Amino acid sequence: MRVSVVFGTRPEAVKVWSVVSELRRRGTKTLLICTGQHESLLQDILSVLPLEVDENLNIMRQGQRPEYVASEVLRRLPPLLASFKPDWLVVQGDTITTFAAAVAGYLTGIPVAHIEAGLRTYDLQKPFPEEANRRMVGVVATLHFAPTQRAAQNLIAERVPENRISVTGNTVVDALNAVKDRFNEGLLQEIRQVHPWLGRKPFVLLTVHRRESFGDVMRGIFKAVLELAETFKEMTFVYPVHPNPHVRQAAEILQNHPRILLIEPLNYLHFLAAMSQASLVMTDSGGVQEEAPSFGVPVVVLRDKTEREEAIESGWAVLGTTNPQRIFDEAARILSGGWQKPRTGNPFGDGKASLRIVDELERRYEENR
Secondary structure, eight states: OOEEEEESSHHHHHHHHHHHHHHHHTOEEEEEEEOOHHHHHHHHHHHHHHHOEEEOOOOTTTOOOOOHHHHHHHHHHHHHHHHHHOOOEEEEEHHHHHHHHEEEEEEETTTTEEEEOOOOSSTTTTTHHHHHHHHHHOOOOEEEEEESSSHHHHHHHOOGEEEEEEEEOOOHHHHHHHHHOOOOOHHHHHHHHHOOOSEEEEEEEEEEEOOOGGTTTHHHHHHHHHHHHHHOOOEEEEEEEEEEEHHHHHHGGTTTTTTTTEOOOOOOOHHHHHHHSSSEEEEOOHHHHHHHHHHTTTEEOOOSOOOOOOOOOHEEEEEEEEEHHHHHHHHHHHHHTTOOOOSOOOOOOOOOHHHHHHHHHHHHHHHOO
């Protein structure tokens, strides 16, 4: 069996790591292609979760737009696939790289396997463009690796044949388990020397970056954070500011507050360390909703809709929306002791997703020989 795996962003690198590692452990001929969609953000991931990249398209450009990324992937990926002749093309998630690579596979006649399939909000603008990306991948994919039963049911409702869907868990838990085992007191102390605030509990960890929140919506989120900082004076609010200029401009209203710490983006290992020590995470990220439960940390989701409804239903997260008053109310309830830790574990998996995925790829390959 020959497998090509394509990724381009930091979250994708995290989530394909365990699958590529398992493929190579079994001796499968594997071609790992990085599109370089977020080249500068990938390096720290690859230092923590080593992946030997076989081909790097290096497509990243300053100020790049989604259509540029898609066109470059569609132009440059097919010749690599034609040369390698994979039996499977594996893509992950919902990025422009994922969409364009899946279309390239479909157009060149290579079966596409989609990791993290079936996530839906059914609103093409929330999140944008991720909701459209994953739905379009769902149309061309041959095999769908759904992380949860809910995701599988979404696919079934869209008339994807049940025999092409496999519920595996989310590979982010596989990666997280591999990393968090390293968090002994010695390593945490090393990280605190770089980030002294990590030793000054309690703190709230904030991440905000969604494209659909640019402008007034994002400023409203930050106003809620300001009100929380004024109300909970024992708490520090730590915000690794996303490099996007729209985000940085909106975040200016948080400057100079004595209990709001604006810092540069954290590398993957340091971000997970911060998450593990936080009293609360406030985020519009999809992946963070999946990761925080493994550390036993509650989440306020800073989005009007989430495709990770399992986090809400299990009690590990609440939907803060983008309404400043609701954000304040939900975060205040948790910080005031009104949240009870669920007795269930991470609803997104047990850390064995990659084993199930590779088993299924091998089984389907043998069936079709």
